[in-house]
Amino acid sequence: MAITTTKAEAIQALKNFMLKKIFGAAGEEVVIEEFLEGPEISIHAFSDGRNYKMFPPSQDHKKIGEGNTGPNTGGIGAITPLPFIDTQLLQEIQNKIVAPTLQAMSDEGRPFTGILYPGLILTKDGPKILEFNARFGDPEAQIYMRLLQTDLLDIIDAAIDGKLEEIKIKWRDAAACNIVLCSAGYPGSYEKGKEISGIENAKKEKDIIVFHAGTKTEGGNLVTNGGRVLGVSSLGKSLGESLGKAYRAADKISFEGKYYRRDIGKSALYFKN
Incomplete structure (x- = not known):
């Protein structure tokens, strides 16, 4: 592409x-x-084939370079909530995109059970669809797991059994982010086998969880084994607090060629109505 x-x-x-x-x-x-021009957002909805439950809108950062420059990646940073998504816009997305898509699949005799994840771009003419996925986004899944208070297995079981309307999904009243640490060269060619240190120090920061992606153990040591190596996630009362914690923790992790964007969530932080 x-x-x-x-x-x-x-x-x-x-x-x-x-x-x-x-x-x-x-x-x-x-x-x-x-x-299409405008901010990209990620929408996730669990469906049981008849009913659906919306997750909070989130935003992935796909470009490798700060200021949204350079080639696309699989996603190197995610945030939620989004200050530029109000109740009216979210309702429009449900009414014009999520609900009609699920209804169309049902009308064709193929009711959808699982996670519907449309990637959207918010243009001056309204939300437009970039892609559909039948899975969680990555790194969006990590921030959802930080905020989700309802057991994910209960949601999955309800979707499988066609009983989503019976379950109430509860969320923490907080902001979450996930900063992805990458190998040098990603999303192009990159080297593997670089020793990783500092994760335990990073986890000493409050509200930090480090998610592993492109890692493996080799000779008793943790080493890099992919382009997206680790995800440093955090919670906060505000998006700014959450990002501050995550970046302080990310700074404590080391491996040769470590790269991460330092402007994740910047546009949301400075958003004004």
């Missing part, structure tokens, strides 16, 4: 795909879509 902002960039991307075949046979056909 390539996101281009000029005609020249678009032509070069097509040459790379179709002539240089950087993606092999997959580049023989391309889909050209409208360029």
